[in-house]
């Protein structure tokens with residue numbers, strides 16, 4: 001096929017039927033997050049490359065291999081956002097939002113770009129619903145964020161999701177842990193892939209992210225971070241577990257969760273769903289207490305998550321979730337003859353001003369083809385408007401599913417007549 005009519009690998013078109021499903025999911029996510037006090041934020045798709053190098057981390061898979069980075073016409077290196085948090089925090093700092101009463105609770109739906117190997121549930125353009133609580137260091141913020149994610153997944157009706165939590169400590173506890181990891185991985189270094197060999201000295205924790213099965217095997221015997229975290233981080237984690245119990249959210253501790261982005265500290269978590277025997281991470285997040293300072297801002301402890309919308313939809317479809325179809329017209333007005341055309345336009349406008357989905361002909365079709373079309377687009381009622389109707393000021397509305405007809409006046413009573421007909425039929 002000609003390259004002009006072929007989409008870029010790993011990217012998807014969301015067609016009208018599916019768009020409706022996306023909108024439903026996004027609406028539920030936003031409504032639920034609003035109940036917890038989150039407000040929307042929109043940030044640009046492009047950021048300076050340095051923002052991601054510094055925040056996501058230059059030893060992460062995302063920065064090392066997956067970013068869409070290019071020079072713009074001013075020869076500045078820019079990057080299509082691979083995730084949402086860094087841009088949101090940059091916007092908070094740049095616009096001084098942190099000078100407002102804290103915490104800031106922000107939500108967004110962002111397209112993200114990662115040059116990964118496309119496969120089921122993994123795309124090069126994907127969409128994340130993200131939440132961030134900024135300016136709150138207490139574990140109560142962790143709980144509120146996890147509760148919000150849990151309520152969203154429940155409201156979407158997703159089954160068999162489990163929450164996995166871990167603590168990856170603070171930079172202070174990670175120093176000791178990284179030493180232990182280096183010692184361990186050095187012994188096994190001959191079996192590590194080249195990327196992990198490089199990471200061994202730069203950031204050994206990243207080896208846990210490697211998707212290579214041999215590296216995964218070696219990771220199984222590696223030291224566990226929970227044995228290395230300091231008293232403060234450990235007490236944070238203990239409180240998290242107690243509070244999760246009190247809000248009745250089941251969890252499992254998974255010491256292998258380190259998350260793919262460098263800026264996390266203390267609490268990290270994932271909501272995982274088992275689909276056809278494989279685990280799919282639907283939502284991943286964690287604390288990023290030091291990110292603001294890393295970006296040159298003040299101390300601004302925070303926690304957030306990203307939920308993959310494609311993966312959520314994939315699971316909902318597998319679990320036979322019900323989705324409404326895109327709406328079809330309430331009424332199709334078929335003009336017959338020259339005089340009827342402007343009248344049909346006028347009546348359609350009147351209907352739309354009352355929030356009624358109305359269609360009319362814009363193809364100069366004859367009556368037969370118009371009726372065929374009205375049927376195909378599933379219009380509930382049709383109204384044929386000819387010279388006779390215009391002269392008498394009356395017409396007939398036909399309900400397509402049962403061919404029942406109702407009289408309607410084409411004067412100022414038109415809209416009330418139509419609403420009456422609709423109302424009567426809803427009550428049957």
Ligand code: ATP
Nearest residue numbers: 116121122123126260281282283284306307308311
């Ligand atoms: P994974 O381990 O699956 O690669 P990740 O750690 O890279 O995930 P995050 O950066 O935390 O993922 O992104 C948060 C969420 O965004 C994930 O839980 C997932 O639902 C979704 N996600 C991440 N990468 C992709 C992708 N390439 N395609 C579709 N969804 C994705």
Ligand code: MG
Nearest residue numbers: 061062116260
């Ligand atoms: Mg990844």
